[in-house]
Amino acid sequence: MSEPTPAQTGQPGETAVVDPSGARLHPLTPFVRGWGYFVVAAVALVNNEGLRQNLTFAGIGLAAVLVGGILLGALSWWFTKWQLTGDAIRVDSGFLFRRTRIIRFDRIQAIDVAQPFVARLFGMAELRMDVAGGGKSDGKLSYFTYDEAQRLRTTLLIRAKGEKAAEQQEQVQQAEAEAPPLLTVPTNRLLGATLLSSTVVGSVGALIWLIAGTMVLDFHVGLFAALPLLFGVVRPIWKQVVGNHGFTLSESSHGLRTKRGLFDVQRQTIPPGRVQGLLITEPLIWRLLGWSRVELDIAGVAGQKEDGEDDHEGAQLLPVGERSEVAYVLGRVLPGFDLARIQLHRAPERAKWLRPISWRFLTYGVDDQVMITTRGWVSRRTSIVLHHKTQSVRLEQGPIQRRLGLANVHVDTPLGPTDAIALHRDQYEAAALVQAQADRAREARRTVSASVAVQTQPNAPRPDGASSSAASPADDSSDR
Amino acid sequence: MDDLFAPSDVSWTPVSAKLAAVRRLNAAITAGVVAIAALLVLGLTLGWLYGVLAVVVIAAGLGWAWILIGRNQRSWKYAEREDELLVTHGIMFRELVVVPYGRMQFVDVTAGPLERAYGIATVELHTATPATDAKIPGLHPDEAGRLRDRLSALGQAQAWGL
Numbered sequence: 001m002s003e004p005t006p007a008q009t010g011q012p013g014e015t016a017v018v019d020p021s022g023a024r025l026h027p028l029t030p031f032v033r034g035w036g037y038f039v040v041a042a043v044a045l046v047n048n049e050g051l052r053q054n055l056t057f058a059g060i061g062l063a064a065v066l067v068g069g070i071l072l073g074a075l076s077w078w079f080t081k082w083q084l085t086g087d088a089i090r091v092d093s094g095f096l097f098r099r100t101r102i103i104r105f106d107r108i109q110a111i112d113v114a115q116p117f118v119a120r121l122f123g124m125a126e127l128r129m130d131v132a133g134g135g136k137s138d139g140k141l142s143y144f145t146y147d148e149a150q151r152l153r154t155t156l157l158i159r160a161k162g163e164k165a166a167e168q169q170e171q172v173q174q175a176e177a178e179a180p181p182l183l184t185v186p187t188n189r190l191l192g193a194t195l196l197s198s199t200v201v202g203s204v205g206a207l208i209w210l211i212a213g214t215m216v217l218d219f220h221v222g223l224f225a226a227l228p229l230l231f232g233v234v235r236p237i238w239k240q241v242v243g244n245h246g247f248t249l250s251e252s253s254h255g256l257r258t259k260r261g262l263f264d265v266q267r268q269t270i271p272p273g274r275v276q277g278l279l280i281t282e283p284l285i286w287r288l289l290g291w292s293r294v295e296l297d298i299a300g301v302a303g304q305k306e307d308g309e310d311d312h313e314g315a316q317l318l319p320v321g322e323r324s325e326v327a328y329v330l331g332r333v334l335p336g337f338d339l340a341r342i343q344l345h346r347a348p349e350r351a352k353w354l355r356p357i358s359w360r361f362l363t364y365g366v367d368d369q370v371m372i373t374t375r376g377w378v379s380r381r382t383s384i385v386l387h388h389k390t391q392s393v394r395l396e397q398g399p400i401q402r403r404l405g406l407a408n409v410h411v412d413t414p415l416g417p418t419d420a421i422a423l424h425r426d427q428y429e430a431a432a433l434v435q436a437q438a439d440r441a442r443e444a445r446r447t448v449s450a451s452v453a454v455q456t457q458p459n460a461p462r463p464d465g466a467s468s469s470a471a472s473p474a475d476d477s478s479d480r
Numbered sequence: 481m482d483d484l485f486a487p488s489d490v491s492w493t494p495v496s497a498k499l500a501a502v503r504r505l506n507a508a509i510t511a512g513v514v515a516i517a518a519l520l521v522l523g524l525t526l527g528w529l530y531g532v533l534a535v536v537v538i539a540a541g542l543g544w545a546w547i548l549i550g551r552n553q554r555s556w557k558y559a560e561r562e563d564e565l566l567v568t569h570g571i572m573f574r575e576l577v578v579v580p581y582g583r584m585q586f587v588d589v590t591a592g593p594l595e596r597a598y599g600i601a602t603v604e605l606h607t608a609t610p611a612t613d614a615k616i617p618g619l620h621p622d623e624a625g626r627l628r629d630r631l632s633a634l635g636q637a638q639a640w641g642l
Binding site: 390391392393394395396397398399402407410412413414415427428430431434435437438441442445 | 483484485487563564572573574575576577578579580582583607608609610611612613614
C-alpha cells in the first residue's frame, strides 16, 4: 500500500483509527459499486454447463454469491467514513485493513462530479479529486446523491481555492457549457463508419467464411475461432458508437474540448501547446467515402491508464469526419497548417521487395512546422509530428534493407498513437533526412520555445477530463 | 557506407573492448549451462551420441557468437554534438540515434555484476518516449560518470518543454 505523498496509510493495529465522527456515504453505494460483480456472478452461473442441469444448486449458489456480495459491500460501506477537517478531507475505509487517507485541500488540483452509467440511473454521483502525482483512483469518493456531491464539490472548491476562485470557476464552466460546439459527429455516420471500418469488415468477412465453412465442410473446430471474431465485430461497434456517441468539439479558454459518450460522458481538454503529434487513419472503405479519423498525442495523457476506464491512447480529435472537417480540425490544432500543401515523396520502387503492394503508399513530406509520413494499404495511416516536439530521430537498417540500399527513419514522439516512420527510403536520402530532422528540430525549438515558458510542473490533463473542472491554476496557463 | 550511420562531421568515441569480453563471458556461461542441460537431457533420453552432437552444435553457435560479439562491440560508437547525443551500433541491424540533450528526462548508469568485475558501465539516456534507444554500453566508469554529469547538465541547461 504505497501511496503518494498526500495520502497516509493507517496501520491495522493502530488505535484510534476508527474515528467515531464522520459521515457515511450513500447507503446504495455497495450496490452501485458492485453491480458488475452481481452480473458477472449471474452470467457465470447461467453459463456453467454443470450447473445448468441442476437449477436448485445454481439458485443456491447465486443466492450465496448475492448475500456474500451484499454483506461485503455493506461492511465496506459501514466502515467507510469521510469528514472535512480544518485543512483536509479525511476518508477512513477498510474493514480488515483499515486505511485513513487525508487529502489536503491545497493539494487538490481539480474536483469533478462524475456520473458513471449505473450511478446515473440511481441519481447518484461520485466526487473525483485530482491530486498531483496521485493516480486517478486516489481521490475518488463514491457515491453521493447528485445534489450532495455538487454541494460538497463547491465546499471543497471554496476551501481549496478560496471563495472568489470557486465562483470564477463556476462562471467559466457555465460559459463553456453554453458555448456553441465547433463540430459534432452525427450518430448515423459514426455507426456507418464503424460498420465499414477494416476491423469490422474483416471480422464479418471471416465470420461469414467460417460459418459457410462449418456448414459445408462440417468442420466444427472452426466455431471456436468465431468467438474472437465476434468480439472483433462487437467491440469496435460498442467502443465507437457508445463511446463516441454525440462527439462534440468545442472551444474553451483552456484549448479545444471534446465531449463524447452515451453512458459515461467523457470530457477532455486539448491544451494547444501540448499536442505532440497527430495520426490520421483511413481504412480502405473510408477512403472511398472520404472519411478519416484523427487522433492526437498529448503530453501526459497516454500511458496514464490506472483505472482501465479509458483505454484510448492519446486523445481523439475526430472519431470520423469528412475531408473538409479533417482539414478544419487540423487547422485548429496547428494554425496555418494545410495537409494538401505539403509535398510527399514516395519510397523508391525497389521497396516493393519488402512491401509488394503497399510500397506505393510509403511517403514522407516535410515543411517548416511538421513532418508527415504515410503508410498502409488496407488502413492508411498518416502521422504528423511537430519538429519542436521531436524527442529523438533514429535511422535503422536491417540486413535485407542493406542489400537493397534502403533504410527507415523514425521520428519519435512521446507515447501515443502517432508513429512517424519513413519506411524504406533510399539510404542516402534517409541519412540526410535524419540530419535534416535533427537540424529542423533544433531550429524549431529555438524559434518556438523562445516565447514559450518551459513546463516545470508536469500537470498532465487527465483522459477522463477531470481537468474540465479546471481548478488547476498551474495546469494550462504556463503554456501560453 | 559507414558514413551513413556515422556522419563524419563529429568525432566518434568507440566503447571499451571489455564490452566484448563481458558479452563473450556471458555467452560462454549461457552456452555452458545450456550445453550441460542438453547433454544430460538428450543423453539420458535419446542416447549419448545425440547429447554430444547437441554440445557440438552449441559450441559452434558459441564460436559464431564469439565473432559476432567482437564485430558488434566495434560497431558501438557515440558522439557528443553541440545539441545532440549521437549513438550508433549494429552490424546486421544498424541503428543511429540522434537525441537532443534538451529532450532528456533522466540518465541511468547501470552496471551488472559481470560488468562491474570488468570495470565497465552502461549509460542510458531516457526521453519522454521509450522508443528512444539511446544506450551506450561498455563505458569506463569514469567516462560513464563524466557522461552522466555532462548529459544531465546539458539536459538541464537546454531543457525543452514537452
